[in-house]
Amino acid sequence: xxxxxxxxxxxxxxYIFVTGGVVSxxxxxxxxxxxxxxxxxxxxxxxxxxxxxxxxxxxxTMSPFQHGEVYVTPDGAETDLDLGHYExxxxxxxxxxxxxxxxxIYSSVIQRERRGDYLGKTVQVIPHITDEIKESISxxxxxxxxxxxxxxxxxxxxxESLPFLEALRQFGHQHGRENVLFIHLTLLPFIxxxxxxxxxxxxxxxGRLREIGILPDILVCRTEIDVExxxxxxLALFCNVPTESVFIxxxxxxxxxxxxxxxxxxxxxxxxLDHFNRxxxxxxxxxxxxxxxxxxNPQNEVEIGVVGKYIELTDSYKSIYEALTHGGIAxxxxxxxxxxxxxxxxxxxxxxxxxxxxxxxxPGGFGERGLEGKVNTxxxxxxxxxxxxxxxxxxxxxxxxxxxxxxxxxxxxSTEIHKDTPDPxxxxxxxxxxxxxxxxxxxxxxxxxxxxxxxxxxxEYGMTDVSERxxxxxxxxxxxxxRLKEAGLRISGTSPDGELVEVVEVENHPWFVACQYHPExxxxxxxxxxxxxxxxSASLERRTRGV
Ligand code: GLN
Numbered sequence: 001x002x003x004x005x006x007x008x009x010x011x012x013x014x015y016i017f018v019t020g021g022v023v024s025x026x027x028x029x030x031x032x033x034x035x036x037x038x039x040x041x042x043x044x045x046x047x048x049x050x051x052x053x054x055x056x057x058x059x060x061t062m063s064p065f066q067h068g069e070v071y072v073t074p075d076g077a078e079t080d081l082d083l084g085h086y087e088x089x090x091x092x093x094x095x096x097x098x099x100x101x102x103x104x105i106y107s108s109v110i111q112r113e114r115r116g117d118y119l120g121k122t123v124q125v126i127p128h129i130t131d132e133i134k135e136s137i138s139x140x141x142x143x144x145x146x147x148x149x150x151x152x153x154x155x156x157x158x159x160e161s162l163p164f165l166e167a168l169r170q171f172g173h174q175h176g177r178e179n180v181l182f183i184h185l186t187l188l189p190f191i192x193x194x195x196x197x198x199x200x201x202x203x204x205x206x207g208r209l210r211e212i213g214i215l216p217d218i219l220v221c222r223t224e225i226d227v228e229x230x231x232x233x234x235l236a237l238f239c240n241v242p243t244e245s246v247f248i249x250x251x252x253x254x255x256x257x258x259x260x261x262x263x264x265x266x267x268x269x270x271x272x273l274d275h276f277n278r279x280x281x282x283x284x285x286x287x288x289x290x291x292x293x294x295x296x297n298p299q300n301e302v303e304i305g306v307v308g309k310y311i312e313l314t315d316s317y318k319s320i321y322e323a324l325t326h327g328g329i330a331x332x333x334x335x336x337x338x339x340x341x342x343x344x345x346x347x348x349x350x351x352x353x354x355x356x357x358x359x360x361x362x363p364g365g366f367g368e369r370g371l372e373g374k375v376n377t378x379x380x381x382x383x384x385x386x387x388x389x390x391x392x393x394x395x396x397x398x399x400x401x402x403x404x405x406x407x408x409x410x411x412x413x414s415t416e417i418h419k420d421t422p423d424p425x426x427x428x429x430x431x432x433x434x435x436x437x438x439x440x441x442x443x444x445x446x447x448x449x450x451x452x453x454x455x456x457x458x459x460e461y462g463m464t465d466v467s468e469r470x471x472x473x474x475x476x477x478x479x480x481x482x483r484l485k486e487a488g489l490r491i492s493g494t495s496p497d498g499e500l501v502e503v504v505e506v507e508n509h510p511w512f513v514a515c516q517y518h519p520e521x522x523x524x525x526x527x528x529x530x531x532x533x534x535x536x537s538a539s540l541e542r543r544t545r546g547v
Pocket of ligand 1: 364366391392393416473474
């Protein structure tokens with residue numbers, strides 16, 4: 001193909017692969033996202049992607065106890081929560097191609113096999129699975145992307161990671177070393193008794209990678225304490241990388257948003273640009289410096305009660321906590337969380353548990369456990385004029401609460417919880433009735449929503465039409481719409497045709513918004529989602545007024 005000057009081809013896209021060693025849970029997702037931040041500061045267009053070596057096709061059917069939050073892409077894929085970090089740290093566009101599991105790779109190969117696409121050949125891990133993996137990397141490396149950053153879940157040495165690592169090795173070989181960069185993230189354990197930092201696990205882990213044929217270009221080492229230069233020199237020598245390619249990622253003091261600055265201080269951006277033979281851009285990261293400054297020295301403080309079902313697992317509501325923190329940054333306030341198990345509010349006086357909070361948020365959830373506690377919580381927020389934010393299941397609970405306690409429909413419920421309730425104020429839509437498969441069958445991804453101009457939502461967003469991401473099966477039942485409206489429940493946002501109720505608000509309340517969608521997926525540290533910004537602001541106002 002003839003290339004004219006200034007025109008790009010896919011071959012110009014360069015690739016970073018981030019692997020992990022020694023132990024899992026080192027924060028590969030955050031590190032990958034922070035690397036994306038650095039590259040964007042030099043004007044590069046990046047894409048981020050994650051491979052998960054488990055067999056589930058996606059995490060959509062996995063329990064929050066197993067997996068944490070299920071992150072939803074605009075095109076409706078249920079994906080790993082690391083994609084949330086990718087979106088919060090960068091302006092990359094994510095889609096269903098941003099997350100592949102072993103299950104997703106295999107199911108696509110098996111479908112092709114059933115269609116006869118392999119023309120009678122024996123279908124094998126190598127080359128068919130590895131080819132599919134390589135194709136899925138190239139799929140995000142479109143013509144306008146400069147650098148693709150692909151993170152490989154799990155730890156080097158796991159049996160299930162092997163096909164992915166073999167695919168990366170081949171990819172590196174085929175695209176040329178100057179276009180592919182391998183970053184390996186490990187842990188340097190500190191042995192208290194001898195007061196020493198240990199490099200041996202990292203050496204072994206790099207050794208395992210080398211057996212597979214991957215030579216890491218950059219090492220990133222997590223530590224709890226400062227590390228002497230001597231340790232970096234030793235790692236460089238035994239792991240076969242230049243000393244300037246050993247980076248230390250000491251635990252951050254205040255916030256994960258410090259990470260891009262920590263890596264920049266060690267000039268990781270320069271190292272990567274040199275490898276790719278790219279000119280640096282401005283490297284301006286002033287907005288990150290401001291974010292960190294505001295997190296370290298906020299002028300105010302506010303306490304938000306989060307009442308949910310998976311409250312002991314902070315990962316299950318990851319994006320909610322992040323979005324609340326962003327709302328805090330926008331209001332120059334530290335947001336403290338009071339995490340409350342919904343079941344604890346099923347009986348007794350809610351004030352005993354919720355007393356003193358400045359705002360209350362009820363997040364999404366599934367199943368019966370915790371519903372009554374959430375309903376009691378919402379009643380408490382509504383009757384005591386405490387700013388309230390309900391999300392998805394939290395919106396269902398708000399509609400149930402209003403129907404029961406304001407309209408007096410005692411048995412109002414959701415058919416998710418009470419199949420035969422005489423008053424299903426939340427119910428399945430007709431086309432959901434026949435769904436028997438569990439995975440990927442909900443209302444998923446970005447859907448348009450139109451706001452009433454007299455609503456709090458319109459005021460917060462400053463516009464009438466938005467797109468927000470959904471993940472649910474049950475909906476507001478229009479049979480109750482008029483009665484609820486007459487009783488003071490404002491239908492403030494609907495689908496543009498007016499059919500689906502997307503947001504309800506309580507009139508004559510300082511701030512009461514309950515939405516069917518998940519706004520937390522579209523919030524960034526320096527661009528808080530308008531509803532989180534507004535909610536934190538209303539909570540702050542309540543605190544300063546001292547009501
Ligand atoms: N369980 C509810 C439904 O499926 C709400 C889901 C959610 O909160 N994400 O409709």
